[in-house]
Amino acid sequence: MTQSVESFGELLKETRHSAVHLEMRDSYAVSGEADDFEEWKRAGFANTDPGSPYWALWVGLVSEAVGRGVVMRRARIVSEPVTDYIRFEHAGTTVVIGAGEQVRWLPRRRASDIALPGNDFWLFDDRLVQFNVFGGDSRWMHTDFTEDPAVVKLCASAFESVWERGIPHEQYTV
Template sequence: MSSTVPPITELLDGAQQSAVHLEMRDVYAVPKESSQFQRWLETGERPNDPDSDYWREWTSAVRRTVTRGVIVRRARIVSEPVTDYIRYEHAGTPVNLAAGEQVRWLPRRRASDIALPGNDFWLFDGQLVRFGFFSGDGALVGHTLDEDPATVKLCASAFEAVWERAVPHEQYETH
């Protein structure tokens, strides 16, 4: 399913106007994060240096993208009270902001009347959707690309509706 889907950094590098990301899960089981997540659970400490080895690949890609004038936005729909993983994501979001992303949070109860696609996605330049597929426990199982106009329209509409209601990161509290 993912073999022909380019890495997200390549898609960001190709974006001309916008890259928007909608996250709708309360837990992600990202192997790269597992030891950092466990450390955060134990100590409350999270690496937040945008130039660290841990973050550099991501922050470099976002910085290259926003430097070209592309707007990068991320919205997260979350259940409340939030999971430990969402609190962990929230603690790391200052890095996303430092790289140039705009990030907002929407409590799931405020999303009930929004038509949402069934999976998380990135939408590039309002033309190309990159869906991410996850197992029930949050492990990434693959990606697909979709340029169908109806799918693009659904994703664009869903993202904008979420973005309009969502709370900017600086104002959202996880406890």
């Protein structure tokens, strides 16, 4: 079970200024992308068709949000050498950039002195944090939400520190 893109879309529709996403895992076992990941491993190339069933809903959500002025940024902290999963993510990132997201990558060795929360998160309009909690097997478990000002401040600071050091997607090679 995972959070649906549709329920995430409801959060994004309420967002007015910014949505930032920090990813810190080297692999994810998200059921909705398992087939595409297996196909990428077999064929050696990623599905980068923004109109495909894999991408269409996400591309629509991002394009709509960006079109009304929401700045969407995603930062990924990755171990090097990168995992196959990170290679897969990197290969498909052109689609989210084409939809309007900005993406940067930070090698984990350059993040050692950054205070980071324990889980990946989305931060909406510097007011609402959605933590994405994953199990040890990399499967999504659940989401936690908070508007606690101290947690929002930690997440905003962590994201901005990673973003500042991050390497723009077009310059980061895997």
